[in-house]
Amino acid sequence: xxxPERVRRKKIxxxxxxxxxxxxxxxxxxxxxxxKELSTIExxxxxxxxxxxxxxxSEGVVxxxxxxxxxxxxxxxALELVPGMIATQHxxxxxANQYFLRGFxxxxxxxxxxxxxxxxxxxxxxxxxxxxxxLNFLVPELVERVRYRKGPYYADEGDxxxxxxxxxxxxxxxxxxxxxxxxxxxxxxxxxxxGSPDFAHGNLLYALEWxxxxxxxxxxxxxxxxxxxxRYSEGTRHDGWSVTAxxxxxxWTATDQIPKRAVEGGRLKRFGSLDPSSGGTTHRxxxxxxxxxxxxxxxxxxxxxxxxxxxxxxxxxxYCAADIAASxxxxxxxxxxxxxxxxxGGFAASHTAYARWGAFDVENTFGTDGRFDRxxxxxxxxxxxxxxxxxxxxxxxxxxxxxxxxxxxxxxLPWLRTQLGLRADHYRFDVRSKVxxxxxxxxxxxxxxxxxxIFGPWAETELYANWGRGFxxxxxxxxxxxxxxxxxxxxxxDGNPIRRVDPLVRSTGYELGLRSKPTAGWQTxxxxxxxxxxxxxxxxxxxxxTEASRPSRRQxxxxxxxxxxxxxxxxxxxxxxxxxxxxxxDPAGRHIPGAVASTANLxxxxxxxxxxxxxxxxxxFGPRPLIEDNSIQSASxxxxxxxxxxxxxxxxxxxxxxxxxxxxKASDIDYWYESQLAGEPAPVNDIHFHPAEPRSFRLTLxxxx
Numbered sequence: 263x264x265x266p267e268r269v270r271r272k273k274i275x276x277x278x279x280x281x282x283x284x285x286x287x288x289x290x291x292x293x294x295x296x297x298k299e300l301s302t303i304e305x306x307x308x309x310x311x312x313x314x315x316x317x318x319x320s321e322g323v324v325x326x327x328x329x330x331x332x333x334x335x336x337x338x339x340a341l342e343l344v345p346g347m348i349a350t351q352h353x354x355x356x357x358a359n360q361y362f363l364r365g366f367x368x369x370x371x372x373x374x375x376x377x378x379x380x381x382x383x384x385x386x387x388x389x390x391x392x393x394x395x396x397l398n399f400l401v402p403e404l405v406e407r408v409r410y411r412k413g414p415y416y417a418d419e420g421d422x423x424x425x426x427x428x429x430x431x432x433x434x435x436x437x438x439x440x441x442x443x444x445x446x447x448x449x450x451x452x453x454x455x456x457g458s459p460d461f462a463h464g465n466l467l468y469a470l471e472w473x474x475x476x477x478x479x480x481x482x483x484x485x486x487x488x489x490x491x492x493r494y495s496e497g498t499r500h501d502g503w504s505v506t507a508x509x510x511x512x513x514w515t516a517t518d519q520i521p522k523r524a525v526e527g528g529r530l531k532r533f534g535s536l537d538p539s540s541g542g543t544t545h546r547x548x549x550x551x552x553x554x555x556x557x558x559x560x561x562x563x564x565x566x567x568x569x570x571x572x573x574x575x576x577x578x579x580x581y582c583a584a585d586i587a588a589s590x591x592x593x594x595x596x597x598x599x600x601x602x603x604x605x606x607g608g609f610a611a612s613h614t615a616y617a618r619w620g621a622f623d624v625e626n627t628f629g630t631d632g633r634f635d636r637x638x639x640x641x642x643x644x645x646x647x648x649x650x651x652x653x654x655x656x657x658x659x660x661x662x663x664x665x666x667x668x669x670x671x672x673x674x675l676p677w678l679r680t681q682l683g684l685r686a687d688h689y690r691f692d693v694r695s696k697v698x699x700x701x702x703x704x705x706x707x708x709x710x711x712x713x714x715x716i717f718g719p720w721a722e723t724e725l726y727a728n729w730g731r732g733f734x735x736x737x738x739x740x741x742x743x744x745x746x747x748x749x750x751x752x753x754x755x756d757g758n759p760i761r762r763v764d765p766l767v768r769s770t771g772y773e774l775g776l777r778s779k780p781t782a783g784w785q786t787x788x789x790x791x792x793x794x795x796x797x798x799x800x801x802x803x804x805x806x807x808t809e810a811s812r813p814s815r816r817q818x819x820x821x822x823x824x825x826x827x828x829x830x831x832x833x834x835x836x837x838x839x840x841x842x843x844x845x846x847x848d849p850a851g852r853h854i855p856g857a858v859a860s861t862a863n864l865x866x867x868x869x870x871x872x873x874x875x876x877x878x879x880x881x882x883f884g885p886r887p888l889i890e891d892n893s894i895q896s897a898s899x900x901x902x903x904x905x906x907x908x909x910x911x912x913x914x915x916x917x918x919x920x921x922x923x924x925x926x927k928a929s930d931i932d933y934w935y936e937s938q939l940a941g942e943p944a945p946v947n948d949i950h951f952h953p954a955e956p957r958s959f960r961l962t963l964x965x966x967x
Contacts, residue, residue: 269374320777338397346838354516365816365840367856371395375423389600399510414732417683438966446960466494583938608633655747683712691738702742706765851891859882888934896932
């Protein structure tokens with residue numbers, strides 16, 4: 263098997279998913295619900311009650327108290343509050359996490375749209391894969407709420423949101439100024455200072471964060487993060503404005519996934535590395551402003567944002583295969599660099615009018631959003647010990663999108679509501695490649711209708727029926743490619759013609775849902791869903807080419823529960839089963855590599871039990887097919903995390919987090935592909951895994967003043 267094919271086997275599909283770019287602040291679950299705010303006590307251990315508000319059984323809002331209760335090994339694990347979501351890692355902590363949801367291997371964020379403080383996180387036409395979502399800049403202590411949605415049923419959601427979307431909203435004002443110090447296993451250290459003093463006519467929110475981590479790896483990670491947030495705001499999120507600046511920079515050394523045969527044969531220890539120079543550097547600077555105005559019969563919103571971003575990522579997954587094939591030895595290895603430099607900006611605006619049509623309450627929302635990315639350059643390079651030895655491909659890309667949408671919500675009867683939406687998106691790509699044949703311009707447009715019917719409530723129960731069409735965008739370079747960037751031939755390494763891919767590809771979603779409160783304190787939701795993709799287009803970032811994959815269908819069931827037993831104890835349980843298959847026939851098989859079939863996230867939270875507080879989380883990540891015929895599967899992973907805390911006085915707390923409580927020797931991630939170690943006569947197909955970190959501890963002292 264040749265080198266590009268080896269890399270293709272390694273790179274579990276970078277799925278690119280549907281409906282196009284909007285922003286977090288454009289439109290919330292239902293403007294009529296804007297005043298439905300719960301007190302701190304009411305939301306201490308549960309999500310907001312979405313009855314009469316939500317448009318689907320799989321939509322929800324998680325309050326800040328639940329975020330604060332989580333023992334987080336990495337910031338992006340806050341997304342595991344989205345029911346069914348798994349956030350894991352196959353490389354160093356400075357790299358974007360890997361995400362799984364609803365039968366998707368979302369890679370580093372493809373098919374799941376994420377925003378923080380109104381700024382999109384997903385990166386289109388990214389050096390490492392479409393929709394790259396690096397949440398390492400997230401400050402969990404600032405998160406006021408997490409709003410999540412699943413499926414292409416919302417006219418105001420855009421690109422990357424076919425599987426779902428999450429909007430992490432930062433607070434405008436903190437309850438107190440806080441200072442926090444953390445020390446833990448692997449030379450982990452973190453310092454945080456955050457506050458929100460009154461300033462002029464509003465609030466000046468600030469946060470300064472520094473952290474360092476070596477981890478359990480034989481090659482110390484030396485992850486160093488500097489992070490800052492500064493926000494000035496007046497009024498509220500419904501009637502006010504804010505300006506937010508965020509700055510994040512990091513560098514690290516990565517221990518990537520390793521071959522199982524090397525560990526079992528004693529050649530490599532479980533936490534060892536085959537390339538000690540892998541890792542990267544990154545920065546993300548953003549500035550955003552949002553405005554909202556509410557009256558008795560309308561809600562207006564607008565926001566703008568600008569972003570400066572850079573990533574240099576060094577990886578080596580096949581170790582010596584390409585080097586041995588080219589030179590007969592392994593003096594240089596197969597390391598490569600992915601480089602991304604971009605400036606991006608965008609906007610969103612919406613107007614919602616509340617009216618009565620005869621006897622019916624009506625909401626009509628009209629909105630627009632757009633985005634522009636100027637990427638100079640996006641590139642792939644062969645490297646040895648982080649020194650560039652050859653250019654595989656290098657491009658300059660301008661990418662633009664513009665969307666218009668409308669949504670109508672009518673309350674027909676006390677037990678019947680409908681929501682009808684239509685979204686129109688237009689994309690334009692301009693690619694200037696170092697290989698002239700791969701330069702060009704492409705554009706595409708698509709209409710995406712959506713429909714929802716909500717029945718109830720009856721006996722504290724609502725039923726939902728959803729249908730919607732969306733689309734996913736593809737990497738711009740794949741839409742103009744004509745020749746292999748390495749060989750300059752119009753066929754790939756297998757002799758198949760190089761084909762340009764469509765800029766936009768259709769997705770269609772269906773869902774039946776139920777939301778109920780069977781007893782006081784217990785909220786439960788059930789969702790039966792299906793999502794069809796016309797093509798799972800794949801950008802192989804490690805090879806610099808784009809491949810068209812096959813049409814697919816995913817379907818499944820989710821059951822989510824929150825039970826607030828009393829003022830100090832609550833339980834939650836999120837269970838998900840899915841079935842993912844390619845829809846066409848192929849001798850290779852119909853299973854989608856990396857598609858997770860079952861997940862579970864179980865938790866217990868204790869708060870205000872005298873001076874004590876804490877949480878216990880149990881996460882199950884089921885086995886996945888690693889190749890299309892399902893003859894090779896990953897192992898399942900079950901991990902438990904624990905937090906135990908004590909209030910030394912009303913303003914000072916001490917908390918101990920224990921990760922991987924039972925010290926399970928499990929995998930964070932498994933892949934199946936071909937690699938070659940020094941001394942091996944030929945490439946070998948094998949499972950390559952990134953081990954879950956062993957039991958570790960972190961102790962945090964927090965003082966509020």
